Amino acid sequence: MAALLLRHAGRHCLCSHLSPQLCIRNAVPLGTTAKEEMERFWNKNTSSNRPVSPHFTIYRWSLPMVMSICHRGTGVALSGGVSLLGVSALLLPGNFESYLEVVKSLCLGPTLIYSAKFTLAFPLMYHTWNGIRHLMWDLGKGLKTAQLYQSGVAVLVLSVLSSAGLAAM
């Protein structure tokens, strides 16, 4: 035990004497950047046509996994919607009210209108509540596996309830 401690002390002292500037143990800077390294990796592997091990096609799906990809999916969809709104405002003729009049003239039933409102509200509510869950993780909270599942279920329940509530307004 004492010998082990002495060895550690010896290594530490020797290393700091040899390279006082670099406190990274046994590390040397390379001449390339991470970007260059990554490009080399992808060029080598895409050209060699090596088989890739299966991943999400064989791995057992879990709730956190599904919720994570849904967070990305809803985010992309919402972004698409916002971009559609922005670009339409620039390109389409007429104003917003005129388009609303067209929809009003269709005389859609209340059930259909409620469903449409729910369909619009749900991605926003899911992304918002799961977003808060993400921010909690960034603060270091709720990262244990059990907590992951609990917060996940809570997000799903809140999403459904808040979407239903919004659609009723």
Place this chain on the structure above:
Amino acid sequence: MATLLRLSVLCGAQGSRGLFLRTPVVKPAPVPALLQDRLSPGWCGVQHLHLSPRRLSGSKAASLHWTSERVVSVLLLGLLPAAYLNPCSAVDYSLAAALTLHGHWGLGQVVTDYIHGAAPQKAAKAGLLALSALTFAGLCYFNYHDVGICRAVAMLWKL
């Protein structure tokens, strides 16, 4: 206050994937001969790994980007009830800015994850920038010449 401090500690330790790409890479050096006997099989000592000192680190761009992403997320979160309780022109323009920025950075992470190679990634990022700029311009136009985001949602919901 404590949560802000902890957030800044976390930000110092982590960085965004996208901007990290430009930092120099470090590889493990060959072990000097006189220390070789320490690493013989059967040596079960603890390997000490020190973090590089601050003066050797690259730019803080990635770390700042990560923090900014979270700040904009929280801002956008606050704007949602504000848009409902106090719809006005200021909230309209703030929503336009926060929505497009949050979306731009989010889609940027998607591009970084799925598009590999320097040239395709550059092209995708340029396309994304064009789309985000166009979206922001469109939303501002909508706020100025048309009813604005808050009123539009209210009108749509009254259908």
